[in-house]
Amino acid sequence: MYKELINEMLKLIEEKHLDMYFNITKEELNKYVEEVLDKYKLEDKYDFYYVGNVIIKKIFGIYDSHTKLIWRESHNLPVRLRYIDNKLYIIRTDKNNEDLLYSELLKINNIEVSKLIEEIKDMTAYSTEEYLTMPIEVVLRTIDKLKSLPSIDNNCIEIEYEVLKDNQIIKRKLQEEKEKLLPINTMKDNYYHEVINDKMYIVFNKCREEYEGQMQEFVDAIKKESELNNISKYIVDIRGNTGGNSNVINVLIDYLKNKEVITLVDEFVFSGGRWAIFDLKNIGSKFIGTGIGTSLNCFGNAPRNDFDEFILPISNKYFYFDKECSMDKYRYSIKDDLVNEININDKYFIPFEEMKKNKEFFIPQIFEPDYYVYKTIEDYKNNIDPCLDKAISLFGEKVR
DSSP states (O other), X not given: OHHHHHXXXXXXXXXXXXXXXXXXXXXXXXXXXXXXXXXXXXXXXXXXHHHHHHHXXXXXXXXXXXXXXXXXXXXXXXXXXXXXXXXXXXXXXXXGGGGGTTOEXXXXXXXXXXXXXXXXXXXXXXXSGGGGHHHHHHHTTBHHHHHHSXXXXXXXXXXXXXXXXXXXXXXXXXXXXXSOOOSOSOOOOTTOEEEETTEEEEEOOSBOOSSTTHHHHXXXXXXXXXXXXXXXXXXXXXXXXXXXXXXXXXXXXXXXXXXXXXXXXXXXXXXXXXXXXXXXXHTTOEEEEOOOSSOSXXXXXXXXXXXXXXEOOOOOEEEEOOTTXXXXXXXXXXXGGGGGGSOOOXXXXXXXXXXXXXXXXXXXXXXXXXXXXXXXXXXXXXTOOHHHHHHHHHTTSOOO
């Protein structure tokens, strides 16, 4: 059954993707699929999830992190993890497991975390090392995804964490999350803003509106408060922004033109979130934080496809950007059968078949912030935000 499902998955990707074979020939892929099916068992939905993503990684390598199998429904353990300096720490729990806060995760069901991380890497297509932060943190606290890893028994009833806390080993059997987690180490709400001294702090961590006109309403409030407090310096926090409708930010960008701006970024900026980087860079913003979860040139616009018990987004467009990240110079390519549906700027449109001839288009262009700032486990313990602190201090210098 599941071998047939692999074939159905590949057929769907071939039909929907901009070009499934730009990085591998059909013959090479068929041979690889045979090797993978010989290597891994394929007996249930957990095996299928893992093996399917291993094959997808082989197809797209470092070029497409959008196309992947996602559980339609998944079940969390009552913890949240952070991957810092190649170690995993528990930074949130429910009340019953509060004693595990800030402990280092060593093993899951007696399997070393380092081994599980290598298995996650084998099933994850990624163009930046920063991108790996997300699947590592999410897979290792999600029951269904954990049970999909080769080293974890698919039929296990319990998940046991082994952690190090204050030089003591603690073993804890964890059940599915039922209670609310403690309200610590959480992101600010989207569209949050506040005045910090003489600076306006703005949070935009989702490229979407909950209702039409929300961004305009948000900007109107920022403008009113800025005028009232004589503010000319702005900190825009896009950390955690994994995308959505990239045009939502336009109203904010128009307002911030010709103002002093610093932007906070992190490993979770992805997809449409990187468009916000282009927009903010073009109005002169400096950037503080880490690398982001995608290369600047990559596949994107991945519509959702329901597939068995999974969601399978499939990239149907390719965008290319110049190294200066200039939005007025970007080039892109789409499937031939979509050309009539999209308003194409002929000056910058490149047929994908032509783009494939120049491999330089596909070399990952890596975003680097102007100032690297990393959050330590001690920062989480003490509720310190070093990126925000750095931005505030930089406004004492000339940032534009």
